[in-house]
Amino acid sequence: MSRPVSIDAKAILEAARVIFLKNGYSASTKQIAKKAGISEGSLFKHFKTKTDLFMSAMEDDDGIISWEEKLMGSAGKGNIRSNLESVGLQVLRNLQVVLPRIMMVRSSGIMLQGQDYTGSREMPHPVRKLYALANYFRAEVKCGRLVMDNPELGAQMFLGTLVYYVFQQVIFSFRIVTPEKYVCAVVEMFMAMHDGGSFDKVRKGSRK
16 A cells, blocks of 8 residues: 655645646746745655656546445446436546646656556556446446446446547537536436336337
8 A cells, every 4th residue: 555645745746736737847846846835855855857746746636536436336226317417527527637637648748658458457547437337337237227238338438428528628618518417418318328217118119
């Protein structure tokens, strides 16, 4: 288990995040140290290089809401629409934090090694989220409340739709409706395709 980040390091990460997101990777460590209220030398006691500091600031999970465990615990219980609406809003909030960081990392020029994460225990956060949602869908299929041949593909489509909404906001400052209305619309369309109860009614009607 990793050690808790010290208060000083947290302050540095927060300052670095603000400066990097505003000025890009070219921002100086001197600017970051000034923002954090420490000397540049103290900064490098916590982070060996500027790249280490940059990646730590972008990867830090501060402000990220964890929804996977709660969602899995709701499988077979309550209202699926409500479950997905709650998760959808949490995903949007997380994306509003994470997407600008991902874009900053990609634009930094830092080489990132590609990897096939299928079945890996060390999957990156976005892939873990996808499999968590897919596992929930799979559980609901077993309960007969959803009809879905490929839960992973269903999860990819659901999350991808949410990503595009935030992408438009971040890049173009554009949105058609509020996050709440958007999530409700996405869930409504999703359930129209995968609702187990509705599917049963259609099948029974076709037999008459």
